[in-house]
Amino acid sequence: MAEIVAHSAAGMARRRGTRDFLVFILAGDLYAVGLTRIREILSPPPITPVPRAKPAVIGVCSVRGLLVTVMDLRRRLHVEEQPLTRRARILLVEAQSGEVVGLMVDEVRHVARLADSEIEMATSLLGGDVSEHVIGIGRPVGDVVVLLNLSTIVSA
Amino acid sequence: MSRILLVEDSFSMRAFVRSALESGDTLFTGVEVVEASSGFDALRLLPRGPYDLVITDINMPDINGLELVRFIRKSDQHKNTKVLLISTQSSDKDRERGMSLGADAYLAKPFSPESLREEARLLLARVTE
Amino acid sequence: MTDPTDKAREEFFSEAQEIIETLSKNLLALDASLREEFSDPGLVNEAFRAVHTLKGLAGLFGAASMGMLSHRLEDVLDALRLGRIELTPSILDVLFQAVEVYGKVLAAEKDPDEDAAPLVEAMLAEFDRIGAGATRDQSPTAEYDLDPGLLAVLTEYEEHRLRTNIENKMRLYRLRVQFDLATIDKALEEMKERAKRHGEIITYLPTGETASVDSIELDLLLASQDDLAMLIGALGADNVVIEEINRRNATVMPGTIKPAPMLRSRATSLPGKDEELQPLRMGDDTGLEASGSLKSLTQTVRVDIHKLDHLMNIVGELAIVRGALASISERLREEGERQLGAELQRLHRSFDRRLSEMQDGILEVRMVPLGQVFDRLARVVRQISRELSKEIRLVITGADTEIDKLIVEELSDPLMHMIRNAIDHGIESIQQRQEVGKPAAGTIALNAFQKGNHVMIEIEDDGRGIDEQALIERAIKSRKIASSDAKELSREEVLNLIFLPGLSTREEAGDLSGRGVGMDIVKTNISKLGGVIDVHSEAGIGTKMTITLPITLAIVSALLIRVGGQVFAVPLSSVSEALAFDASGVHVVDGREVMTLRGATLPLCRLDRLLRVQDPAAAGMRRFVVVASMGTRRLGLIVDHLYGQQDIVIKPLGRSLADVRGFAGATDLGDQHVGLVLDVGALIEEVLTGSELSRERKMYADG
Numbered sequence: 001m002a003e004i005v006a007h008s009a010a011g012m013a014r015r016r017g018t019r020d021f022l023v024f025i026l027a028g029d030l031y032a033v034g035l036t037r038i039r040e041i042l043s044p045p046p047i048t049p050v051p052r053a054k055p056a057v058i059g060v061c062s063v064r065g066l067l068v069t070v071m072d073l074r075r076r077l078h079v080e081e082q083p084l085t086r087r088a089r090i091l092l093v094e095a096q097s098g099e100v101v102g103l104m105v106d107e108v109r110h111v112a113r114l115a116d117s118e119i120e121m122a123t124s125l126l127g128g129d130v131s132e133h134v135i136g137i138g139r140p141v142g143d144v145v146v147l148l149n150l151s152t153i154v155s156a
Numbered sequence: 157m158s159r160i161l162l163v164e165d166s167f168s169m170r171a172f173v174r175s176a177l178e179s180g181d182t183l184f185t186g187v188e189v190v191e192a193s194s195g196f197d198a199l200r201l202l203p204r205g206p207y208d209l210v211i212t213d214i215n216m217p218d219i220n221g222l223e224l225v226r227f228i229r230k231s232d233q234h235k236n237t238k239v240l241l242i243s244t245q246s247s248d249k250d251r252e253r254g255m256s257l258g259a260d261a262y263l264a265k266p267f268s269p270e271s272l273r274e275e276a277r278l279l280l281a282r283v284t285e
Numbered sequence: 286m287t288d289p290t291d292k293a294r295e296e297f298f299s300e301a302q303e304i305i306e307t308l309s310k311n312l313l314a315l316d317a318s319l320r321e322e323f324s325d326p327g328l329v330n331e332a333f334r335a336v337h338t339l340k341g342l343a344g345l346f347g348a349a350s351m352g353m354l355s356h357r358l359e360d361v362l363d364a365l366r367l368g369r370i371e372l373t374p375s376i377l378d379v380l381f382q383a384v385e386v387y388g389k390v391l392a393a394e395k396d397p398d399e400d401a402a403p404l405v406e407a408m409l410a411e412f413d414r415i416g417a418g419a420t421r422d423q424s425p426t427a428e429y430d431l432d433p434g435l436l437a438v439l440t441e442y443e444e445h446r447l448r449t450n451i452e453n454k455m456r457l458y459r460l461r462v463q464f465d466l467a468t469i470d471k472a473l474e475e476m477k478e479r480a481k482r483h484g485e486i487i488t489y490l491p492t493g494e495t496a497s498v499d500s501i502e503l504d505l506l507l508a509s510q511d512d513l514a515m516l517i518g519a520l521g522a523d524n525v526v527i528e529e530i531n532r533r534n535a536t537v538m539p540g541t542i543k544p545a546p547m548l549r550s551r552a553t554s555l556p557g558k559d560e561e562l563q564p565l566r567m568g569d570d571t572g573l574e575a576s577g578s579l580k581s582l583t584q585t586v587r588v589d590i591h592k593l594d595h596l597m598n599i600v601g602e603l604a605i606v607r608g609a610l611a612s613i614s615e616r617l618r619e620e621g622e623r624q625l626g627a628e629l630q631r632l633h634r635s636f637d638r639r640l641s642e643m644q645d646g647i648l649e650v651r652m653v654p655l656g657q658v659f660d661r662l663a664r665v666v667r668q669i670s671r672e673l674s675k676e677i678r679l680v681i682t683g684a685d686t687e688i689d690k691l692i693v694e695e696l697s698d699p700l701m702h703m704i705r706n707a708i709d710h711g712i713e714s715i716q717q718r719q720e721v722g723k724p725a726a727g728t729i730a731l732n733a734f735q736k737g738n739h740v741m742i743e744i745e746d747d748g749r750g751i752d753e754q755a756l757i758e759r760a761i762k763s764r765k766i767a768s769s770d771a772k773e774l775s776r777e778e779v780l781n782l783i784f785l786p787g788l789s790t791r792e793e794a795g796d797l798s799g800r801g802v803g804m805d806i807v808k809t810n811i812s813k814l815g816g817v818i819d820v821h822s823e824a825g826i827g828t829k830m831t832i833t834l835p836i837t838l839a840i841v842s843a844l845l846i847r848v849g850g851q852v853f854a855v856p857l858s859s860v861s862e863a864l865a866f867d868a869s870g871v872h873v874v875d876g877r878e879v880m881t882l883r884g885a886t887l888p889l890c891r892l893d894r895l896l897r898v899q900d901p902a903a904a905g906m907r908r909f910v911v912v913a914s915m916g917t918r919r920l921g922l923i924v925d926h927l928y929g930q931q932d933i934v935i936k937p938l939g940r941s942l943a944d945v946r947g948f949a950g951a952t953d954l955g956d957q958h959v960g961l962v963l964d965v966g967a968l969i970e971e972v973l974t975g976s977e978l979s980r981e982r983k984m985y986a987d988g
Contacts, residue, residue: 019397034398048959049851050938051896053945060938060951062959066594067936067951099939151398154941168300168342171293196473199491199501200466214440217334218473218489219503222438230493249441257437266344 017116021138022091023145025107026073027080030145032112032138033093037150039100040092041108044070044084058104061090068092070102076153077133082106095154103153112145114138119147157186158280161205163198163212163224164191164242173211173242176269177276187276195219199227206233209279214243214250222253229258238279242267297346298395301339305387306660308335312380313663319374327485329372330446332380333362337442339387350390350405357412358383366449370415379411381667435490435506443488450485450508456529458516460505461492463524467499476505479520484509588650590690596647597934598953603640604932605955607633651691655733655742656684658697665701666729669708676715676726677708683733688740692814692834695937696742699807703744703830704729706804711748711828721825723747736833745829751822753779760785780820784808809946812966814937841935843952843962845928846911849898852960854933854952855922859913859965866908866923880910880921887912889921890972896947900925915966918973922963935962946971 021032022041042063047070049059056075061068070090074081087107095101121136133152138145160177164170174189190207192198195218198210210228214221221241228234241254241262251262261275311332318328340355342348361380364370386401386408393401439447450457460480464472480486487506494502509516513529521527610633618626659681670677688696712718712727719725732743753776760782761768774782786805811818816834843854844863870880871889878889889910893899903925911922933952938945949964 036396036398045957046959048951048961049898050942050945050948050961051849051851051898052947053942057942060942060959060961062953062957067939067959069939069941071941095941097940099941101939101941166300166338166342168293168296168298169345171296172345175293195489195491196469200469215337215442219491220438220440220443220488222440223488223490226438227491227493249444253437253440265341266347 018113019116019119021112021114021145021147023109023112024089024091024105025109026077026105027082028106029079030109030143031073031105031148032145033091033148033150033153035111037094038091039094042090042092044088044090044104061102063092063100063102066100068100068102070104071154073103073105073153076103077131077148093150093154096151097155101154112138112140114140157188158208159205160187160189160276161198161201161207161210161212162189162191163193163195163210163216163221165193165213165216167193169213172269173272176272179269195221195224198224202228202231202234205237207237209238209240209276210234211240211242211276214241214254222250222257225254225257225259240275240279294346297342297348298391301342301348301351301387301391304335304339305384305391308332308387309381309384309664310660311335312377312384313660313667315372315380316374316377316667319372319377327481329362329366333359333366336362348390348394350401351387351394354383354386354390354405354408357409361412361415364416376415378671379415381664382411383408384664435504438490439488446485446487447506447508450487455484455508455510456512458507458509458513459528459530460507460520461502461526461528462505463500463502465500469501473503476520480505480507483507483511483516483519590651593647593651593690594936597651600640600644600647601932601934601953602955607636607640608931610636648689651689652687653690653693654684655686655688655693655696655740656681658693658700659684659731659733661697662700662704662731666704666708669705673708674714675708675712677712678726678728680728680730682731686733686735686740688834691937695810695814696834699810699832700742700744702804702807707744707746707748707828711746711750713749717749740834742832742834743829744832745827747827750824750826750828751780751783751820752824753822756780756782780822783820784818806943809967810943812949812964817966841933843931843933844911845931845954845960846909846922846924847903847926847928848900848924849893849896850900850902851898852928852954852958853892854931854960854962855911855913855965856935856949856962857930859915861912861914861919863909863911863927866910868908882912882921887919887921888973889923890968891923893923893925895968895972913963913965913969915969918969920965920969920972922968933960933962 020035022035022038023030023032025031040063045061045063047059047061050057050069053059056071058070058072061070068090072081073091084104084106088104089108090102090104091108092100092102118140119136119138122134133149135147135149138147162170162173164173170191170193174191177187177189190201192201195216198212199219210224212221212224221243225239225241228237228239238261239259241251241259242265243250243254243262251264254262260279263271263275311328315328315332336355336359340352340359343352343355358380361370365372365376370376386404389399389401389404393399436444447457462476477486485508487508490504490506492502492504507516511519513527517527610629614626614629614633616626617623617629663679663681666677666679707729708727712729713721713723715725718727728747730743730745732741732745734741757766757771757774757779760766761771763785765782765785766774783804784807786803808818811832811834814834816832819831819833820828821831822828842857844857844860846853846855867880871878872880874886878891879886880889881887887910893903906925909924909927911924911927913920913922935950935952937950938948942948947964947968949962949967951959951961954960
């Protein structure tokens with residue numbers, strides 16, 4: 001089907017062997033998730049705690065009328081929870097179920113386009129304790145970015 | 157301001173075409189796109205013309221694009237209307253029939269937004285002369 | 286400048302989804318027709334059309350896999366409709382598989398992290414195995430005396446259909462029909478339905494000859510086995526002229542289409558209405574059954590449910606404004622401004638009326654037919670019945686019953702669980718059924734209807750029914766009830782044991798059980814939607830589950846309260862009264878705090894403790910008791926503060942919070958704040974049952 005012209009930008013990126021990631025900070029370290037499922041990035045609105053929810057759940061909030069469950073990504077990954085500053089942001093992501101869930105992070109950095117060559121998949125990482133949520137490590141020019149699996153993070 | 161009637165039963169296709177027509181500065185006259193989702197809808201909308209350009213898919217259930225072309229060509233009101241046929245590329249027969257019925261141009265799917273804009277621009281340009 | 290492809294991409298996903306669903310429905314119909322042993326050639330054609338359209342869209346939007354899949358599937362379907370391949374159940378299986386793969390491919394288009402390539406490869410291999418890729422035959426249409434003008438406007442596709450019919454020795458007819466442009470959709474649908482019973486409609490051709498600007502004349506090309514007389518009898522009417530298109534060497538019929546006069550523009554005079562030839566009348570209406578609801582496709586608007594939510598929010602906020610208006614008019618009157626107060630009051634009333642109307646209007650727009658979810662279930666039934674080698678007959682009624690779109694979304698999982706249970710545990714094997722004289726195929730009946738402000742959904746099977754004894758034993762084993770109390774349970778209470786958590790039959794054979802199809806989750810999900818579920822069963826005869834749901838997650842009146850520093854809403858329909866809390870009136874009975882209210886004992890619940898929300902600032906302050914009730918059970922909720930009544934829109938909590946008990950959802954409180962809505966039923970159950978259970982355990986342990 002060579003005649004079919006690819007118009008999809010993401011598809012084209014994939015064909016060129018690169019993927020876009022949103023890089024952010026948790027407990028001082030760099031993390032990232034695939035850009036495609038991120039719907040929006042916002043400053044935290046008032047969040048209502050949900051009694052008896054799992055510890056990682058901060059609460060629910062309203063985004064232009066849409067009810068969103070907000071999770072503390074630091075708690076989810078069991079990393080240090082420093083007090084949130086004005087730079088904290090909520091990443092609105094689309095879970096597999098279609099539900100929009102919010103992930104609270106310390107700070108959002110930038111979008112990085114990583115080539116396959118700059119990514120080391122988790123399976124090849126030697127030693128210890130690789131969390132189920134880590135897909136791999138990205139090394140764009142000098143940085144070390146932990147690539148996270150959005151699907152496992154927002155499920156369960 | 158050019159008036160375009162877009163006849164196509166697939167709504168995402170309509171969105172694609174509308175988007176292609178409305179973006180870009182090549183259609184300097186500005187466009188007003190009216191959508192019809194079936195041949196019948198087109199028949200209902202045609203009397204509200206005349207339209208400068210009718211873009212129609214060929215393969216639609218009920219009244220197909222070829223029948224629509226013939227109908228338009230019989231209409232006094234639309235004697236200056238240009239007709240652009242769009243359809244799946246595999247049918248040369250459709251193309252021949254369409255052109256012999258009086259269509260002005262034919263675009264085979266899949267086409268890029270640029271091709272569509274270019275065709276539309278060429279067809280509409282004659283109108284303003 | 287955004288690439289138009291990207292902007293329209295959402296529409297593409299949406300339309301692709303719709304087409305896949307239509308295809309699925311279509312295949313189900315084919316499945317049914319296979320079993321009943323009649324065939325509707327139109328069905329395979331429809332499937333072909335759907336795939337053909339998908340192919341075109343896929344090409345346009347750069348969805349390569351989808352394009353490839355569609356291209357090859359199209360070949361298979363083409364071979365099927367031309368009769369080169371016979372449609373058998375196993376071929377149908379392959380087609381169903383293709384639908385699944387389509388779903389995965391679409392998901393992969395939306396999310397490049399997903400990879401459907403191996404699935405597609407496998408699917409294409411299947412297609413190869415079936416041996417599609419047949420070449421198209423050329424067969425003479427010249428045998429028939431068709432007006433070359435007619436042939437010239439047939440698309441290649443339509444010509445195919447024509448050829449096929451000719452090959453099958455069908456007769457060709459032209460029906461010339463006059464329609465009113467204003468009502469053409471409905472009239473044409475009716476015509477189509479009638480004509481379809483006699484054959485296949487190849488195409489519609491506007492003749493270009495009309496008596497007026499408001500009417501249109503169409504030629505329908507019909508291929509049929511019936512003879513002219515029969516067709517005239519069935520389809521004839523004042524505005525219909527039927528002619529047969531004969532083969533050559535027979536009389537040349539007046540079938541040629543004359544070059545038509547130009548359409549008259551409005552300026553010139555039209556024939557007067559009284560001398561009008563064919564007013565629209567489709568013959569006798571008796572005996573004509575319009576199929577279902579004839580909603581004209583061109584008159585519907587596709588709406589994103591989020592837009593409706595947005596509108597709903599605005600209505601909710603306007604309701605707050607309305608409340609404020611009311612209180613201001615009160616104050617004006619109190620402060621002696623009677624005139625102003627009365628005027629404002631009038632305004633308020635009129636505002637209120639309009640707001641209610643708008644609310645109703647929007648709610649109506651959110652309604653969708655349950656058929657949406659029922660169709661999905663039909664596919665599941667087919668899949669499971671094959672997996673388990675059971676024969677299942679699914680009967681669906683009331684698919685037109687409408688309910689709020691958001692409820693429908695949340696219903697498919699619970700319904701699927703229930704059906705899985707019914708097929709796995711309820712329906713016996715073919716052999717077992719025959720042994721007890723039941724038909725080999727088990728029946729599952731899905732029925733839905735509206736009852737007042739509620740929608741009832743019934744799922745009934747004619748299987749073996751619930752084994753009450755086994756259920757009791759399991760409950761005792763899992764320590765949910767004491768064996769001594771087991772005898773005291775009424776039949777209804779026994780059956781309701783299935784809703785206890787942790788009771789799922791993991792030890793039983795059948796790999797479906799392992800998938801966590803706990804009825805407790807089903808019940809929780811249903812109650813989150815504001816509904817209840819009842820179960821009836823007769824051993825050997827079958828089981829029936831009835832779900833009662835509110836028609837919509839409507840705007841409800843609620844009581845706003847504060848507990849532990851947080852604002853919550855309690856639906857007023859579950860509140861009987863609220864009063865000041867007198868701590869001295871509390872005494873303890875069987876380990877539970879209660880108070881006496883007008884002679885009756887009212888169990889109490891300290892909400893702050895139950896929800897584990899503490900507010901040190903509230904200590905020592907005056908508290909209140911909100912008497913919540915559900916059915917015959919009551920519970921007094923101790924809260925810190927009563928704000929008052931407010932209309933709210935309850936939004937369901939997301940799946941991510943499915944494990945949290947006690948909340949029916951959340952609502953906007955204005956100014957971006959969100960308040961949780963209490964699920965009174967769940968709370969009552971949690972508190973009261975908990976106390977009963979602990980009482981049981983105490984007794985069990987003692988003796």
